Amino acid sequence: xxxxxxxxxxxxxxxxxxxxxxxxxxxxxxxxxxxxxxxxxxxxxxxxxxxxxxxxxxxxxxxxxxxxxxxxxxxxxxxxxxxxxxxxxxxxxxxxxxxxxxxxxxxxxxxxxxxxxxxxxxxxxxxxxxxxxxxxxxxxxxxxxxxxxxxxxxxxxxxxxxxxxxxxxxxxxxxxxxxxxxxxxxxxxxxxxxxxxxxxxxxxxxxxxxxxxxxxxxxxxxxxxxxxxxxxxxxxxxxxxxxxxxxxxxxxxxxxxxxxxxxxxxxxxxxxxxxxxxxxxxxxxxxxxxxxxxxxxxxxxxxxxxxxxxxxxxxxxxxxxxxxxxxxxxxxxxxxxxxxxxxxxxxxxxxxxxxxxxxxxxxxxxxxxxxxxxxxxxxxxxxxxxxxxxxxxxxxxx
Amino acid sequence: xxxxxxxxxxxxxxxxxxxxxxxxxxxxxxxxxxxxxxxxxxxxxxxxxxxxxxxxxxxxxxxxxxxxxxxxxxxxxxxxxxxxxxxxxxxxxxxxxxxxxxxxxxxxxxxxxxxxxxxxxxxxxxxxxxxxxxxxxxxxxxxxxxxxxxxxxxxxxxxxxxxxxxxxxxxxxxxxxxxxxxxxxxxxxxxxxxxxxxxx
Numbered sequence: 001x002x003x004x005x006x007x008x009x010x011x012x013x014x015x016x017x018x019x020x021x022x023x024x025x026x027x028x029x030x031x032x033x034x035x036x037x038x039x040x041x042x043x044x045x046x047x048x049x050x051x052x053x054x055x056x057x058x059x060x061x062x063x064x065x066x067x068x069x070x071x072x073x074x075x076x077x078x079x080x081x082x083x084x085x086x087x088x089x090x091x092x093x094x095x096x097x098x099x100x101x102x103x104x105x106x107x108x109x110x111x112x113x114x115x116x117x118x119x120x121x122x123x124x125x126x127x128x129x130x131x132x133x134x135x136x137x138x139x140x141x142x143x144x145x146x147x148x149x150x151x152x153x154x155x156x157x158x159x160x161x162x163x164x165x166x167x168x169x170x171x172x173x174x175x176x177x178x179x180x181x182x183x184x185x186x187x188x189x190x191x192x193x194x195x196x197x198x199x200x201x202x203x204x205x206x207x208x209x210x211x212x213x214x215x216x217x218x219x220x221x222x223x224x225x226x227x228x229x230x231x232x233x234x235x236x237x238x239x240x241x242x243x244x245x246x247x248x249x250x251x252x253x254x255x256x257x258x259x260x261x262x263x264x265x266x267x268x269x270x271x272x273x274x275x276x277x278x279x280x281x282x283x284x285x286x287x288x289x290x291x292x293x294x295x296x297x298x299x300x301x302x303x304x305x306x307x308x309x310x311x312x313x314x315x316x317x318x319x320x321x322x323x324x325x326x327x328x329x330x331x332x333x334x335x336x337x338x339x340x341x342x343x344x345x346x347x348x349x350x351x352x353x354x355x356x357x358x359x360x361x362x363x364x365x366x367x368x369x370x371x372x373x374x375x376x377x378x379x380x381x382x383x384x385x386x387x388x389x390x391x392x393x394x395x396x397x398x
Numbered sequence: 399x400x401x402x403x404x405x406x407x408x409x410x411x412x413x414x415x416x417x418x419x420x421x422x423x424x425x426x427x428x429x430x431x432x433x434x435x436x437x438x439x440x441x442x443x444x445x446x447x448x449x450x451x452x453x454x455x456x457x458x459x460x461x462x463x464x465x466x467x468x469x470x471x472x473x474x475x476x477x478x479x480x481x482x483x484x485x486x487x488x489x490x491x492x493x494x495x496x497x498x499x500x501x502x503x504x505x506x507x508x509x510x511x512x513x514x515x516x517x518x519x520x521x522x523x524x525x526x527x528x529x530x531x532x533x534x535x536x537x538x539x540x541x542x543x544x545x546x547x548x549x550x551x552x553x554x555x556x557x558x559x560x561x562x563x564x565x566x567x568x569x570x571x572x573x574x575x576x577x578x579x580x581x582x583x584x585x586x587x588x589x590x591x592x593x594x595x596x597x598x
Contacts, residue, residue, distance in 0.1 A: 158408060165416035168439060170425060284433040360418065367411030374404040396437075 004306055007043045008313040011050025015314065016321050018051065019058030022066070022185070022352050026052040026282045042306065045289040048282050049269055049307045050314035053104070056262040057318035058325065060096035060254075064089050065329050066345040067192050075239045076257040077188050078382055079250035087202035089333065093326030094208055095251055096258035097319050102217045103224070103259035104315045107266040108308070114225060114267070115274045115295060124229055124275050131230055132397040138241055139390050142383055151378040158371050159187065159384070160391025166364055167392045173358030180389070182353045182361040184236070186368025187385040189349055191376050193342050194369075201338045204330035212255050216248075220259025228267035228279055235264035237393070240386050266311065273304045424482055429461035432485055432492040439484050442494060443502065446477050447524055456481075459521065464488070467496040474591070475573065476505025476525035506571050506591075512545040512552060515574065519583060526592070527574045529585065536562040543570060543585070554585040556594060567597045 018026055026048065064080040076096075083092040118124045127134070139156070146152040166179040223242035227235060242260040243253065268280045273295040278284040286292075293301040300308075333341070353361045368388070375385055424439040432440075442463065444456030454465040456479065465481055466488075473479065483496035505526040512531040515522060534542035534551055541562055544551045554570055562568065572585040572592045587593065 154405075158405070158412075161409075161412050162415070165412045165419060167419075167437075168422075169415060169419040170422060170438070278433075281434070363411070364415065367408055367415065370404050370408045370411065374401060374408065377401055377404070 003043055004046060004309060005313065007046045008050045008310040009317060011047040011310065012054040012314040012317040012321075014047070015051035015054025015056075016058040016318055016325075019055040020061055020325075022062045022349065026055045042290050042303070045286045045303075046306060046310045048286055048289075050310045052265050052269070052280075052282050053262065053311050053314045054318035054321075056258075056265050057097055057100045057315070057322045059261070060093050060258060060322065061325055061329065064092045064096075064326075065333060066341075066348055067189055075188070075236070075243065075383055075386070076254065076261070077192060079253040079257075081192055083250055083254070084201065084204070084333075087205050089201075089204045090206050090326050090330035091208075091251070092254050093330070094323060095212065095254050097322040097326070099212055099217060099220070099255040099258040100262035101315055101319045102212060103220055103262040104266060104311060106217055106221055107224075107263050107270075110221060110225070111270060112298075114270070118229070118274055119296075127226060127229060132394065134226075135237075135390060135394050135397065138237070139387070139394070142240060142381075142386065146381045146384060148378070148380060151380045152384045155371065155375045155378065155380045155384045156387035157391070158374075159387035162364075162368060162371060163388040163390075163392040164395065169360065169364075171357040171360040171364065173361065174355055177356035177361075179357065179361070179364055182357050182364040183368045183388050185349050185353060186365045186370075187372040187375075187388060188382060190346065190365065190369040191372035191382075193345050193349075194373065201334045201336070201341060203334045206327055206330060213248075213252060216252050216255040217259045220256050220261075221263040224260045224263030224265075225267050228264050228271050229275065229277075230279070235261055236386065236389055238264050240383060240390075243383065269307055269311070270304070273301055429456070429458045429463040432463055432494070435485050436487065436492060437485065439482065439497075440494070441480060441482050443478065443480050445521075445525060446473055446475050446479060449473065449475065464491060464493045465496050465499075466493055467499050469499070473499065473501070474505055474526055474589075476522070476527060477501050478503040478505075509569050512543055512550050513547075515552070516545075516550040519574075522574045523576050523583075525574060526571065526589075527585070528569060528571050529574075530567070530569045530597075533562040533564055533566045533568060535564060543568070552583065552585055554587070554594070556587045562594075562596075568594055569597065570594050 015026060060076065060080060063077045064084050067077055067081040080092040083089060143149060143152045143156055162183060166183055169179045171177070171179045171182070219242045223238040224235065226241065227238035238260045239257050242256050268283050271277060271279055272283055272287060272292050276292065276294045278287050290303060293303060295301055295304060350362070350365070353365050357364065372385060375382060424441050426441040427435055429442055429444060444458040444463065446454055447457045447462065448455035452466055452468055454467060454473065455462055456465060465483070480500045480502050481494055481496045482498040483494040485492055485494055487493070506528040509528045509530045512529060515527060515529055529543065531543040531545055534544040534548065539557065540553055540555045542551050543554050554572060570585055572587045573589070574583065575586045576583050
């Protein structure tokens with residue numbers, strides 16, 4: 001039992017760290033750990049579970065204060081960084097942290113009903129059969145609900161072509177990485193940083209979050225749950241799905257997307273036991289470390305119980321750590337001039353892209369930045385750029 | 399810069415990236431790493447251990463993998479092959495959907511000794527082998543093959559009507575088979591390309 005606590009705490013700390021570094025993901029850490037542990041070990045599995053959950057709490061910090069997105073936070077960067085420029089950077093972090101914590105709490109409540117629905121009513125089979133239509137629906141909603149449909153279609157397919165071009169391109173450099181990272185950094189991060197009109201970052205209000213709407217959390221859980229079932233569908237798509245159900249003010253968007261991100265991680269781990277499939281790199285590594293028992297009856301397998309305890313410990317540590325770090329950065333960030341921050345942020349993005357993806361990654365960053373800037377100039381909603389993930393995914397189902 | 403210029407530059411860049419993607423050689427990976435490359439085109443090598451219809455099972459000594467390939471009629475158990483294909487999921491397993499399969503080495507290219515077969519049996523179970531040895535004793539429909547020091551002995555089932563003399567040096571191209579009912583290993587000549595030949 002002591003080992004469970006220790007590895008959960010260690011995992012939480014690792015996850016918080018990976019969340020603070022754009023481009024570094026729990027998948028990288030999981031694969032790294034696989035090199036060091038050749039034997040089966042529940043402790044390493046608990047460490048990865050804990051890290052994956054904590055990561056989804058702290059990754060709001062680079063999104064808000066640096067404007068550097070990852071796969072899961074691509075859509076989150078826009079409202080979160082925008083709140084920073086309104087002096088509400090800490091509020092974005094606080095809303096995100098509590099939304100992630102609530103997502104964990106609600107996900108626990110929904111775990112058994114989800115298991116019954118997926119297995120006993122074969123909802124999994126129905127969703128899998130109709131995934132192509134679900135994706136086409138999401139794409140259509142995103143395009144046809146924008147003010148400028150014609151421009152949205154152009155940007156969607158341009159981003160889609162980019163996605164198709166890079167899907168098989170191995171751009172790994174010093175560390176194993178997907179080509180999607182520089183693409184999303186260019187589509188969502190760089191335009192926001194280069195086109196900002198602000199000259200300074202206002203003093204940040206250190207106020208706690210306002211009341212979070214239950215519907216934001218539920219939309220996130222629903223989207224995260226669906227996406228955790230399906231192969232190849234990332235939490236970025238979950239974010240898009242969640243926003244189709246629930247729009248609103250920036251604060252609501254931050255809450256929904258943070259809940260989606262965390263709920264996706266929670267259900268990816270649960271799906272190992274429910275449908276016996278691994279839907280993420282770290283879930284596949286967990287399966288290598290321990291023998292997963294399918295959850296067939298009402299009582300949970302004991303390993304799932306350990307994982308859930310680890311998730312609770314990690315969530316609590318990550319919640320308070322994220323708020324603490326967010327407060328610290330928010331108090332000090334207005335002392336940096338915004339143009340300097342922009343340059344630092346751009347420098348961090350370029351450095352991380354080069355580290356993970358090398359010269360090819362930098363080229364992808366350049367091309368995707370052109371598309372992202374074109375999106376801004378054509379006054380198209382930035383979520384349209386998710387075509388970079390949606391179009392290749394739709395093609396794979398055809 | 400005008401919107402048209404951004405658009406043209408973006409399209410040009412996309413074409414360059416697509417061209418790079420086509421030029422890029424797929425990565426060569428171990429069979430243990432399939433899960434890391436799901437959805438990607440890779441190169442793998444291994445020895446054919448099993449063949450059912452269009453499904454092959456290969457092993458590289460550390461792990462096994464399933465390959466789906468249409469043109470596997472000329473591939474035989476024990477052949478060492480190189481596969482270029484895309485990794486996908488089939489049920490709970492990862493499968494490689496092969497686009498190209500090249501034979502690196504046919505199972506009967508090199509001959510191994512009876513002693514080597516005995517000490518590395520795990521590598522060869524249920525594959526075709528080309529074994530060199532000496533006739534220990536011969537009977538109707540079977541004989542015993544041994545090594546030069548008469549340390550190891552294996553039963554060889556044959557339909558051939560050739561007569562063998564004790565001590566004759568021969569090569570046997572046959573299936574190395576494990577019979578679970580009797581808990582023993584043997585060599586079986588059960589295909590047209592299986593044979594026993596004498597060395598001069």
